[in-house]
Amino acid sequence: MATAPVYPIDGVPYRTDAEAADWFSRGCWIDRTAGDALRVAAATWGDRQAIVARGTAVTFRQFDERSERLAAALLELGLSPGDRAMFQMGNEIETAVALFACYKAGIVPVCSVPHYGRAEMAALARLTGARAHLVQADAGGSTDLVASAQDLRGEVASLSKTIVARGDPGGRAHGYEALIEDMPLARARSLLARLRISSRDVMKFQLSGGSTGLPKVIPRFHAEYLGHARDWALQFGKDETSVCLWSLPMVHNGGQVWALFPTVLIGCMLVLSGTGIDEIFDAIAAHRVTHGMSIGPIAPKILAHRNIPRARLGSLRIFGTMNRAAALEAALGIPCANVYGLTEGLVSIAPPQAPAERRHQTNGTPATPQNDLRLVVPGTEQAVAEGAVGELCFRGPSSLTGYVGDPAATARALTADGYVRTGDLFRLSVRDGERWLVFQGRDKDNIDRGGEKFGxxxxxxxxxxxxxxxxxxxxxxxxxxxxxxxxxxxxxxxxxxxxxxxxxxxxxxxxxxxxxxxxxxxxxxxxxxxxxxxxxxxxxxxxxxxxxxxxxxxxxxxx
Known part of the structure; x- marks a missing residue:
């Protein structure tokens, strides 16, 4: 069992050794790094397709080898385990490879998104002390992400490396493909074999919208995140035969915990698409997608579609949505379920075999059953009466330990005994001895625009x-x-x-x-x-x- 982080990062609140031992012993954490999980997947499923995206694909072996070579190349550029790397990449295979390259090298991705503006990126770079910036040249729409990244290097002292995918890196940046091609696989594996990354090390910095303008930085760790993703996949009914569709930015927490990591952990195939509804329907039909998810505008767009091709969607076993599951099920003709989740470490859904009433009228039960739930009077720590509505608080194996570099936000987010305040109002419905979450509204000033939450x-x-x-x-x-x-x-x-x-x-x-x-x-x-x-x-x-x-x-x- 991993005993301590190898590359501790200043400002990150870690679990104690006793807490870690408890979660390992209860099977909630997996004592493996994300990089090793992909290596096991490649050894197990080798030439099976892992990820498909708009006419391109990689097998598990190719996914593993390309991420090995990029990981070693990043280290040879002068980056070190524990360094942070900003991400502005889209929903592409290149993003998956770059993420796992960082995980293998011990480099911590700062999971921003392509449409973050200059102000947000500069502030995040300073807050996290980022040394590298990975950008996808064709992901910025009208914004020139490469030029913006170059300007940012001149503005933020810590930034020293810019890596550009799917475009010309220019004179001061490094090309993503060139880094991979110039790194022989044997040398990459030899270099990475010398690293000793702990499953308790920070894996990534995920971002959370908040009541302040700058997103809050949440540290996620290898062991807890692998367990979190495994539990989510099993609750959602995924197995080795599943084909899962994801349409939003992969660097989102949902894109990784629901889509990318289950692919690596259980061997299901991941299909990436854009957000166009006809493109989504085409991807479902072409790849016989079994599991879909709408976090943001996808479900409302489906419901607004004039001609849903139900005959082409028969492969679907379940479709998750933030709300309106009953209406979506009526439109698609397949089981749908309301979900609930937040980056601070809780996801819940009714499993596919649950009765329609529970899939439609609740937001399910926590995917990780070891989460403790509590409803309190908003703004207090006073428990509400049985059956009453209150702010949902939770504590469990993947719950927030604290925001990086922001003790004031951490104090607001946690109760005195370490429960995470969600800012969302629920009531708990007890059915067959289980507590089911029933969403009642929000108690935050945040805005949730199609899955992008911001203050x-x-x-x-x-x-x-x-x-x-x-x-x-x-x-x-x-x-x-x-x-x-x-x-x-x-x-x-x-x-x-x-x-x-x-x-x-x-x-x-x-x-x-x-x-x-x-x-x-x-x-x-x-x-x-x-x-x-x-x-x-x-x-x-x-x-x-x-x-x-x-x-x-x-x-x-x-x-």
């Missing part, structure tokens, strides 16, 4: 710089496709003209805000509402925009 503080700071704005506040507004979008409530300076959506968006982008965080509606008001104690009443703003949208929708149906 509003940084948006509001930048809006406050606009010359027409005296005060600007941002809240979530309901949206049938994305779940939520950002709405800005503006109090204007005397005589000023309100910016329109395009003007405000351009202003925010010019100040480095990520595109997906831009407000998509503006409401001009005379003053911001406050609570009885004089604090901003965000609940009133959310209720106001929800009522406005409802009224507009009703008026539209009357015409």
């Amino acid at each position: 509003v503080e940084d948006i509001e700071v930048l809006i406050g710089l606009h010359p027409s704005v005296a005060d600007g506040r941002v809240v979530a507004m309901p949206d049938p496709i994305m779940g939520e979008r950002a709405c800005a409530f503006l109090v204007l300076k005397p005589g000023a003209r309100a910016p329109d959506i395009a003007e405000l968006g351009a202003f925010l982008l010019s100040h480095g805000l990520a595109t997906f965080k831009r407000p998509e509606r503006i409401e001009v008001i005379d003053q911001q509402p406050v609570t009885g104690v004089g604090k901003l009443d965000r609940a009133a703003l959310r209720a106001r925009i929800a009522e406005t949208l409802s009224r507009e929708q009703h008026a539209g149906t009357q015409r």
Whole structure:
């Protein structure tokens, strides 16, 4: 059993030796690194296809060998175990290879996404002390990610290496493919064999949206994450014959714990696609997909589709969605289930064989049964009465130990005895002796736009710089496709003209805000509402925009 991390990182809160021994002894943690898990997979399933993406594929052996060669190349570039590497890569095979190359080399990916703006990337690089930046040249849309990465190197002192996939690296960066091709497999394996990475070492830095602008950094560790992913796969009914579809960025926690790691751990095939619904339907039919998942806008887009080809989707055994499982099941004609999860270490779903009532009317049970659940009065540690609604708190083998470099956020996130506050409201329904989660709403100021969760503080700071704005506040507004979008409530300076959506968006982008965080509606008001104690009443703003949208929708149906 692993006794201690080999490459401890300053600012990371680790489990104690006693806690680790307990989770190992109970079978919740797997005493293996992610890199070794892929090596075992290659030895077990060799020439079987592991990942398929839009006409390309890799076998388990190719996946293992390419990640070995890239891992060694990263070390020969001068990176070391424990160093951090920023990621801005899309839903591609190259991303999977790059992630596992880092895991094998002991390099810690900082799991950002391509559409993070300059401001977020610079702040994350400083917070994590990142030394490398991996970018996918064709993943930035209208943003030149390669040029942005080069500029970032000049701005953040710790950044010294830029690696570019699927594009020209230019003079100051390294080409992803060239690094692999120039590293012989035998030399790579010899170099990596000298490393001794512990299963208790940090595997990656995952990001979590929060009530502040900058995402919070969550350390995830090899042993706990492998156990977490295994439990999730088994709860979802996956086995060696499964074919799983993923359509959102792979660096998301969901993309790894639900899609990538089960492929390595149990030998199921992973199919990658874009978010276009017809592309998803084509991928399901072409590869006989058995397991699908919607985190974000996929399920609403399916429900809005005019001609769902049910005859082509018969291979599906189950489809998971954040909500509306009953409607999705009626549309697809296959079992669907509501899921719940957050990066801080909890996922739950009803298994495929569960009755429809539990798949549709609950969010399942925790995939890892050793999680302890507690409902409290929001903002307190007082337990609610039996059967009442309260904020869900949990503690278990994969629960948050603390945010990196942010003790204040950690204190807000954890109860005195170490339970993680989710900020989400639930009630617990006891059925056949098991506790099933029933989602009731949110108690956070965060916005969840199609699976991208973000806080509003940084948006509001930048809006406050606009010359027409005296005060600007941002809240979530309901949206049938994305779940939520950002709405800005503006109090204007005397005589000023309100910016329109395009003007405000351009202003925010010019100040480095990520595109997906831009407000998509503006409401001009005379003053911001406050609570009885004089604090901003965000609940009133959310209720106001929800009522406005409802009224507009009703008026539209009357015409």
